[in-house]
Amino acid sequence: MNLFKIKSNAINKTILILVFSLVLGILFDYFFYDKVPGIAFPIYIILIILNLFTISRIFKKQISKQALWLLIPLIFFSTMVFIHTSSLLTFLNMVISLFLLLLIIKILYGETIRSFLANDYIKTMLLPFGFISPLFQTISNLFSSHNTNNKNQKVLPQVLKGFAMAIPVLLIFILLFSSADLIFKRYISDLITFNIQTETLFRFVLILIVTLVFVGVHSYISQDSKDKITTVQKKKIYLLGNIESSIILGLVNILFLLFIVIQLTYLFGGKNNISAQGLTYAEYARQGFFELIIVAVISLFLLLTIEKYVAKKDEIHMIWFKMLSTTMIVQVILIMVSAFTRLQLYEEAYGFTTLRLYSHAFIFLLAVIFCLLIYKIHCDTRENVFTLRVFISVLLFLAGMNFLNPDLYIAKQNIERFTTTGKLDVYYLSNLSDDAIPEIVKALDTTDGDMKNSLGYELYWRTQNKVNFERWQSFNISRTKAKKILDSKTVILEEYKDYQEE
Numbered sequence: 045m046n047l048f049k050i051k052s053n054a055i056n057k058t059i060l061i062l063v064f065s066l067v068l069g070i071l072f073d074y075f076f077y078d079k080v081p082g083i084a085f086p087i088y089i090i091l092i093i094l095n096l097f098t099i100s101r102i103f104k105k106q107i108s109k110q111a112l113w114l115l116i117p118l119i120f121f122s123t124m125v126f127i128h129t130s131s132l133l134t135f136l137n138m139v140i141s142l143f144l145l146l147l148i149i150k151i152l153y154g155e156t157i158r159s160f161l162a163n164d165y166i167k168t169m170l171l172p173f174g175f176i177s178p179l180f181q182t183i184s185n186l187f188s189s190h191n192t193n194n195k196n197q198k199v200l201p202q203v204l205k206g207f208a209m210a211i212p213v214l215l216i217f218i219l220l221f222s223s224a225d226l227i228f229k230r231y232i233s234d235l236i237t238f239n240i241q242t243e244t245l246f247r248f249v250l251i252l253i254v255t256l257v258f259v260g261v262h263s264y265i266s267q268d269s270k271d272k273i274t275t276v277q278k279k280k281i282y283l284l285g286n287i288e289s290s291i292i293l294g295l296v297n298i299l300f301l302l303f304i305v306i307q308l309t310y311l312f313g314g315k316n317n318i319s320a321q322g323l324t325y326a327e328y329a330r331q332g333f334f335e336l337i338i339v340a341v342i343s344l345f346l347l348l349t350i351e352k353y354v355a356k357k358d359e360i361h362m363i364w365f366k367m368l369s370t371t372m373i374v375q376v377i378l379i380m381v382s383a384f385t386r387l388q389l390y391e392e393a394y395g396f397t398t399l400r401l402y403s404h405a406f407i408f409l410l411a412v413i414f415c416l417l418i419y420k421i422h423c424d425t426r427e428n429v430f431t432l433r434v435f436i437s438v439l440l441f442l443a444g445m446n447f448l449n450p451d452l453y454i455a456k457q458n459i460e461r462f463t464t465t466g467k468l469d470v471y472y473l474s475n476l477s478d479d480a481i482p483e484i485v486k487a488l489d490t491t492d493g494d495m496k497n498s499l500g501y502e503l504y505w506r507t508q509n510k511v512n513f514e515r516w517q518s519f520n521i522s523r524t525k526a527k528k529i530l531d532s533k534t535v536i537l538e539e540y541k542d543y544q545e546e
Contacts, residue, residue, distance in 0.1 A: 058182050060102065061262040062255075064095055069255030073247055075517050081134060084517035086122040089141060093118075095258075096152065096265065103266045110157050111148045117439050118144040121446075129477040129522045130451045132398055140442055146171045152265055162348075162431050175260025182263040289350050293368035296346070300375040307382045336383035337403060340410050343376045347417060352427070369421055373414050380407050395461055395469055396454040402445075409441045455480035459487050468495060474502035478526035485529055488536065500540030503530065507537060 075084035122141045420430040462468040507530050
């Protein structure tokens with residue numbers, strides 16, 4: 045009797061998981077299919093959070109306090125999708141929101157983020173693969189029988205499971221074959237009495253996939269901690285001796301020093317030194333900033349690797365390592381100053397773009413990480429603390445980009461640059477996201493006729509080619525504000541609709 049009751053409770057919980065997952069799958073289709081991200085994204089994230097809390101309460105599991113703290117940045121970044129319209133910023137906000145959601149699932153019942161190392165954050169990104177086994181276990185539980193003595197009752201669940209797993213695969217293949225071959229699609233349509241459209245089939249498969257994902261998520265968080273694979277802390281293996289690490293760091297430092305001397309002579313030494321080499325200042329300065337950023341990134345991973353695996357046998361070894369690594373970090377920061385200067389000169393000559401602005405900001409993030417690395421080498425050698433500080437720095441960096449509002453900032457800087465240089469890429473300016481519209485329309489007040497005509501022409505056709513965002517799921521603050529501003533300028537913009545630049 046007790047065994048029957050246990051199995052009955054297991055099946056009831058399995059059905060509950062399927063119901064919750066199906067609801068989230070249907071809502072995913074309703075919120076996002078054929079719609080631009082907007083207010084629906086933070087709403088869906090909140091629904092997922094409430095769903096996780098409800099499942100936890102049903103399964104009587106205590107939620108970790110650190111998981112609750114992570115809700116703050118999660119809600120912030122998901123809300124930014126509702127506020128900003130910049131494509132790159134929206135993409136970054138959605139990615140970090142999904143990562144934070146996975147992180148919350150990972151530490152929901154016990155794991156502590158304070159103990160995480162770099163590889164733990166990488167494993168978090170791969171966590172969806174960990175949902176596969178619990179998913180199949182839940183499906184198995186659903187079709188399990190109360191009475192295992194009957195042979196027929198053993199076979200029936202296996203048959204049902206086989207069909208349950210085969211049908212989604214068949215539907216996906218049918219969808220692909222129907223899209224690839226019109227005759228096959230006609231045969232399928234004739235075979236099925238009711239008219240089934242490709243879009244309907246696709247949306248059904250989409251709901252099914254999302255439902256299965258959440259079945260895996262719910263199954264993962266509902267299983268006992270002893271069933272989860274625990275991370276075994278391995279003894280630290282030293283692969284580098286003091287001599288090898290000193291050679292690597294020493295040679296790299298020499299190379300960096302030679303490069304910095306050239307920078308001090310030419311990039312920071314004035315235009316005359318560059319002219320003597322047959323180059324203009326603009327030609328010299330506008331090249332290489334992306335390469336220098338890559339150099340800084342590679343240097344960071346090189347230092348982290350050497351610092352992790354170098355053998356620190358005695359005080360002399362430690363002194364040499366600290367001296368060489370600190371020297372390298374200082375030189376890398378000087379190289380980043382060179383990259384920053386080149387970017388600045390390039391922006392002064394050609395204006396601001398999304399890629400240049402993010403590269404500028406990324407240099408600041410790298411500088412912060414290098415400073416944290418110096419502190420780790422000299423003061424606090426705990427790798428988990430360093431990793432947590434880097435993770436917080438990345439969150440603050442992305443939050444800062446949201447507060448900066450990149451597209452609005454780019455528009456403002458380019459318009460201000462126009463007042464001093466008379467140069468402006470009107471096409472690029474007019475194609476910035478709706479975040480920038482409040483600043484762009486101000487340029488229509490300029491006295492420069494050609495620029496005003498070109499900008500008015502681009503903005504007019506922008507309003508005519510606008511995608512329909514009437515669905516509430518796509519509602520966005522910046523998009524709504526931009527629409528009101530452009531609607532108020534309708535009469536003015538119509539004056540430029542027939543303008544053609546000679």
